Amino acid sequence: MAVVTLNVNGQDVAVPAGASLLEATRAAAADVPTLCHLDGLNPVSSCRLCLVEVEGSNKLLPACSTAAAEGMVVHTHTPRLREYRRMAVELFFAEGNHVCAVCVANTHCELQDMAVTVGMDHSRFPYQYPQRSVDASHPQFTLDHNRCILCTRCVRVCDEIEGAHVWDIGSRGGQCHIVAGLDEPWGQVQACTSCGKCVEVCPTGALFRNTDTTAEKQPDASLPALLRSARDQHRWHNQ
């Protein structure tokens, strides 16, 4: 097996050729935070939390979608990166309408956890209070755009794992939002199989089961990795 050797935070690590920088940082036990990344789904580097410094590069690189290369010298937790990560999380909170205390995902929310990880004790950016809607047209699930951080995990799991491609991103810039089907009410999209994978992988309370109320959502984001290993390697978690 071809390997590449690189240096992460002063530690030499060897990873299989084709591995991502994120996998290399994991091999070095460098805990690089991620929100949009999910094992089992293709990376999109939309959240920018996994940005790392690579010597010789004049820009920061997203670890999830950058290939590890021979001889790279990577820094994952410089003061600049820590500050940028905290700013990014503050911007997530300021950009949407995130009220942890009354959220279905309270205590099981990756954004809430990430605020702790990056040391966010308040937002230095004023809250935007955007006007967003709630799609409760599906008989089993609800999409609350107020809590969406546009990680696109739902888009990817539906396309790459379920093969239904119900979700997409509509509009541009600050108006970007998740759309179902051809920007229809979710409950009217016939392609939806009601499998619930999008709900399981959603890092916040944006997608949830109608039966869950405040702090009751308990998602299982390990689903895509499990299904992918089952399909690609015929390896099931109970074997």
Next chain:
Amino acid sequence: MTPSPPAAKLRLATVWLAGCSGCHMSFLDLDEFLFDLAEKVDVVFSPVGTDVKIYPENVDIALVEGAVANVDNLELALQVRERTALVISFGDCAVTANVPGLRNLLDGGHDGAKAVLERGYLELADATGQLPFAPGIVPELLPRVLPLHEVIPVDLYLPGCPPSAERIREAITPLLAGERPVMEGPAMLRFG
């Protein structure tokens, strides 16, 4: 040999702006620690500890619960800043505007006060409904509910809805010894 005079006690205030008082209830959940606290501080202003109506001068530490939602909240917040050495944003409403801030979503985010008043006092009222108007008596709502730090400089943030009694104790114990608490990790920082 005469005992040395007791060291001057710190002057502690707790303030209740636009919040549900849950942070103060959590403060009272400190239980027997409140006895230890009482030996080290004089509570000079607090809805749960004194009957003082005017915020005093020369306060050392203030725990400020709640967002800034009306003109009374604003006036008191400014007094707190002027008369207090260390202001703590106490709980999610003070830190983020939290649930009181949800009215900022109404009326396109421009004047949530007008929208919420009309809903509460006119649309849901019987034929005799009217908007409250009593200048100087009923404080007027600000157009937008603000976190405390958007109104005055804040020295320490103590998030949580409410912050647990343990978190409050871990935050104020170092302050009593003149040190800053380390606000890191899920025990000290988590919102909600």
